[in-house]
Amino acid sequence: MNEYEIMLLLDPELADDRQAEIVSRARELVEKGGGTWVAHEPWGRRKLAYEIDKKTEAGYHLLYFDSDAATLEELTRVLKITDGAVRHMAVRRTTPVRKQSPPPQATEPAAEAVQAAE
Numbered sequence: 388m389n390e391y392e393i394m395l396l397l398d399p400e401l402a403d404d405r406q407a408e409i410v411s412r413a414r415e416l417v418e419k420g421g422g423t424w425v426a427h428e429p430w431g432r433r434k435l436a437y438e439i440d441k442k443t444e445a446g447y448h449l450l451y452f453d454s455d456a457a458t459l460e461e462l463t464r465v466l467k468i469t470d471g472a473v474r475h476m477a478v479r480r481t482t483p484v485r486k487q488s489p490p491p492q493a494t495e496p497a498a499e500a501v502q503a504a505e
Contacts, residue, residue, distance in 0.1 A: 388423070388455060389453065389454065389455065390425075390451075390452075390453050390479060390480040391451075391452055391453070391459055391477055392450060392451050392452075392477070392480050393413070393449070393452075393462070393463075393477045393478075394475065394476050395409075395410075395447070395448040395450060395466065395472065395475045396439075396445040396446070396447060396448075396472070396473040396474040397445060397446040397447075397448065397471055398442070398445070398446070398471045398472075398473055399432050399442060399445055401471045405471060406446055406471075409472060410427055410448055412465070414450075414452075416458065416465060417454050417458060417462065420454055420455070420462075421455065421458065422452055422453055422455070423452060423453040424451075424452050425484055427448065427451070428448070428449040429447075429448050431446065431447065432444055432445070433445065433447050439473050439474065442473070445473050451480065451484045459477060463475065463477055
């Protein structure tokens with residue numbers, strides 16, 4: 388098993404339901420191929436560096452998963468022929484996926500300092 392991530396750019400005019408459908412299809416392909424789905428980070432709509440098919444924006448999605456090479460090939464093949472998928476790029480992950488950590492807890496050194504001063 389190898390660790391991969393795919394940056395997926397979707398047509399900005401697609402409905403949210405259709406975008407979710409494309410991502411869930413990718414997840415199904417990974418899991419059906421014996422891989423493990425790690426995470427999905429929707430980055431939202433962003434401006435492209437250059438125009439693609441006369442569009443200046445795209446919906447960005449970052450997909451993290453573990454799979455073998457055959458499953459990755461099948462996933463990239465499907466994304467190439469999927470309507471609404473503007474671009475995608477698969478790379479091997481070299482750094483672990485950071486889970487969203489909870490916001491830092493406010494420590495109370497100021498209260499301790501006040502008590503110490505008294």
